[in-house]
Amino acid sequence: MNSTSTQQFRIVLLGAGHTNAHVIRQWAMGNRIENAELVCVSDxxxxxxxxxxxxxxxxxxxxAAMEIDLLRLAQRSGCRLIVATPARIDRIERKLIFGDRPSLDYDVLSIGIGSQPSWNDVMVAGxxxxxxxxxxxxxxxxxxxAVEYAAQRNRDMLRVAVIGGGVASVEIACCLSGRFSQRQKGTDQLDFALAQFREMQVRLISATEVGGELVAGTRRRLSKALKQYGIQTIDRQKVTHIEDGRLMFTDRSTSEFDVVIWATGAIASPFLATLGLETDGRGFLLTNADLSSVSDSRIFAVGDSGTIRDTPTPKAGVYAVRQGPILFENLRRFVNEQAPIRYLPQRGFLKLINVGRHTAIGEYRGLSFAGSRVWKLKHRIDTKFIEMYQDYGPAMTDTNASPEPPAPSDASIKCLGCGGKLSSEILRETLRLTNVSRANSDSVVIGLDQPDDAAILRFGDQEVAITTDYFATPFDDPYLFGRIVAIHTLSDLYAMGATPSAALVNMEIPFGHPKGQQRLATELMAGINHELQLASANIVGGHSIEGPRLAAGLTAIGRQSCSATKKGNLRVGDQLVLTKPLGVGLGLAAMMRNELKSVEFSRLKEVMLQNNSIALYLITNFQVQAMTDITGFGLLGHLMEMVSASFVSAELDAEKIPTIEFTQRLNELGIASSLYPANLSAATSFGVDFNEEDWRVATLFDPQTCGGLLLGVPSRKLGSVLDFLKQHGYPEAACLGRVGEPSGNLPAIRVI
Ligand SMILES: Cc1cc2nc3c(=O)[nH]c(=O)nc-3n(C[C@H](O)[C@H](O)[C@H](O)COP(=O)(O)OP(=O)(O)OC[C@H]3O[C@@H](n4cnc5c(N)ncnc54)[C@H](O)[C@@H]3O)c2cc1C
Structure with missing residues (x-):
């Protein structure tokens, strides 16, 4: 993880298909290209x-057996992953241009975005x-x-048409038929959907002869397999129209269906036509034998996306795989200004066709064979291949430092983001020892003597809220990090009821090549600026240094146009409402251990990127008085501050704590943020009564970066506040407790 690199050269892989994935794997194995950073952009x-x-x-x-989790592979490799689709490529400026994030420049680019099924002149209506x-x-x-939709209309017979005459369509037709016969035993959603039907009729429809590229013996075997399943083959029939429930052919005949699987031959993605590079007749990028585009030596086109001008090959994964080592070597040679090597495609290859029921048909050098042993051979080859990419291992911690992925022990992994904070106990003791808490100026309205989310200063009639934050990046994407830094800092202002107006930026850019530093700083600043613009606030200054890692922070000020929503404003009888689910620290800790799945990362990002500007509406519409934002000290750390400042007690309902979906899984894996023990110890010293064994309770100690708001809401307004939050994009907002009378000798906070 944290592959924010300041190298001189940037290699960008567009698409993580069979060839480009080989380069990422080389990085994971420590075979780096010197002076180069690797960025993969995948849709x-x-x-x-x-x-x-x-x-x-x-x-x-x-x-899962056919899936590669690119987040985890990238984390393992120290390759930076950007999940996005470029709108276009500016070849003069050498940039990938996106609609929703800053452009990404490259020194050398490898395009491996595969192909798509051909829709040649087919009219699709519905x-x-x-x-x-x-x-x-x-x-x-x-x-x-599609099967579920069909089941809503008729449950007798499922009519499936598989369109395409190649090996892939035969495999899908046979394997789906095989699955249908086993549907009652299956446990997947597809099995449940299929199980609603009594029968399934499959037709294989092709404009050409089915399996036309295969030798006669293989075709015979294919035809036998299709017959055994009762699959009707209609070849030399071209589909011209598809309407809901009907296919129409060139001879105007029609055929009814419920599901049509479109698996026709490969054509190029229309994106390739926008690049201004020379293409073959089907729109694939024409390349030299070294896999570089014939029009632009800085662009390689690999796998299905490229066609080698002098030695074109069929669009098949086996060629894409073989190109991997050649691409890697030629990227290295490009960076080192050496002559490239040539790729010589193999003449033929072993074809293995899975026809279901643990049987496969094989073809090699004109010979054809079939059986369960052939299936086992295919299964072994496929499993061996995919497992090379599913070996995620520990995350890479610093791409600049070491070519070998270190294997840190869990204990040595220090969390970044807000999990990298100093413990609250050390901080409190520091303030006590230095005696800085007492304000010696009349302009301080809220300072360290009554610590809150932000300080408030008064100048004449105007009150101004001011806050600062700073932390090291937990992400490999400086743009995302910039957004997170800004959201996190502005949250302090919102939690006081202040409207952001300006910010100073502090940043530490890793040592490295000036070109790499420039790229990194630009993306970071673009992310910060994006969020400040959303808040109608300006960057008005800052400070930058070189250092060992990427870190950044803001000092932000805002206008205080209402009385501050202080931590000390809780009242007995208030209901405690949390706007966003907990678990950010756990997610980030898992990411650093390379245990976070990409789908979980998407969710983590979604939660973090939701800003807390809703606070201003809660104050205006519901006169909420007590508020804080949850940060590194976890929900309990912040509640302890509120309870102490308000001279009340609080009771939390463990079952009502909102948590991000992955929290329980990660907790069961034994993962926790490195700040967790300090937060736990602070709560224990405070005398909080809780059961740490409950995974939901454990999230109360989890440090949050861009955490939600904790509100004290008068009981009579609870329903309308929750409704308002749910209608405005906070579906998980929940009331998780209530405020009580001061507790005397009893614990001031109880989690029941
Ligand atoms: C059902 C089926 C079975 C097959 N079985 C075999 C087989 O057994 N043996 C064989 O040799 N071949 C097989 N093939 C053919 C094989 O799938 C392709 O030839 C192979 O996948 C090509 O690899 P690639 O790296 O070019 O592209 P892909 O493997 O398709 O990878 C391209 C990647 O780029 C990403 N991408 C696409 N567009 C963009 C974009 N605009 N921006 C960013 N990322 C993008 C995609 O998400 C994808 O991850 C089969 C094909 C099918 C349909």
Missing amino acids: SATATYSGMLPAVVAGDVPR HSGLVAIKPMQTFLDRLTS
């Missing part, structure tokens, strides 16, 4: 291995029931939805 956080898809459709292996084989990441979900 999905998961990559799929197509060779395994038929076995997944057959129900022989789980879906999409229900139509399931394209790509994007493969979502194929099973879309297939399941």
